[in-house]
Amino acid sequence: MKFKVYKNEKQLKNEEFYLNDQKLILIFHGLFGRAKNWHSIALRISSIFDGTIIVFDLRNHGENEPSTEISYSIMVNDVYEFIKKKNINKFSIIGHSMGGKLGMLFTLLYPQFVKQLFVVDIAPVDYPREEIEIVDHLLKIDVKNCKSRKDVDVKLSNYINDKELRSFLLQNLNFNNGIYSWSLDLNTIKMGMKDLRGFPIDLISNVSQYRYLLYFWRK
Incomplete structure (x- = not known):
């Protein structure tokens, strides 16, 4: 996955340098969005957050190469592979729209990695066409x-x-x-729109209960 990194009110050119920061926020954009959409917001957050912010281009969006598949389970795996490759162990998530559903599913499947989850303008339900x-x-x-x-x-x-x-x-x-x-x-x-409009309840039916901090925002 392509991504952009922000720290201390700057977008970093050397993206690898801060990935071992102990304070991390991962941002997932919505459907038809891209990491660039979050540039000004990421800069503002980085002015008050003493850590590193990583904003992703999700699968088949932004600067990523085209893929023949898209679903929430596949995107969860994309995020998991990224954090394992970069040796990232703990972080908070901000997810908007489709990215909010991705954040919810990732948190339910891998709660050990997530400190806080901020969900913006979406719920884990089916939406219209x-x-x-x-x-x-x-x-x-x-x-x-x-x-x-x-x-x-x-x-x-x-x-x-x-x-x-x-x-x-x-x-x-x-x-x-x-x-x-x-x-x-x-x-x-x-x-993949049928999957993206809904929420994969079947994937979390056997998930153990964890306590974590969850925030919802609606415009």
Whole structure:
């Protein structure tokens, strides 16, 4: 997984240097999000938090290479493999939307690693099909033949009236060698949407009870 690291109101270039910090916060973005979305928030948190903040690009989002699968269980494994590789033993989690569900599932499956869990604007329940419709709208747009970001926005406005939502989605536009593309693997996300809309209760049916500190925020 690609990630960005923040400490003392700075984004670090040498990401490996602070990974052994005893005070860590891991941040998981929401569906259609990316680590870049959290840049200003991570800087603000790092101004009052005496430790290191790691913001991830989750599977099939941001700067990650495309993958043929996406689900909460797979993303939990991505996080687990990361912390084991980096020898990280204890941390807090901030998770927004899809990232909040990921944080909840990780905490339930691996409570020994988690100090605190902060869940923003999501609950462990099934949600409507709105996100599937958004994926379909994005897939309808031939961004490769668009001449500008505004051109993409105009085409997207035929399907989505909400200007703020369009602006958020357009943050996933890449522009390389004169060609636009999505940083999202939309086809894989669409195939995994049933899992992403819900919450894998079956994975935690045999989980032992642990006590941990959990915070919920709703906009």
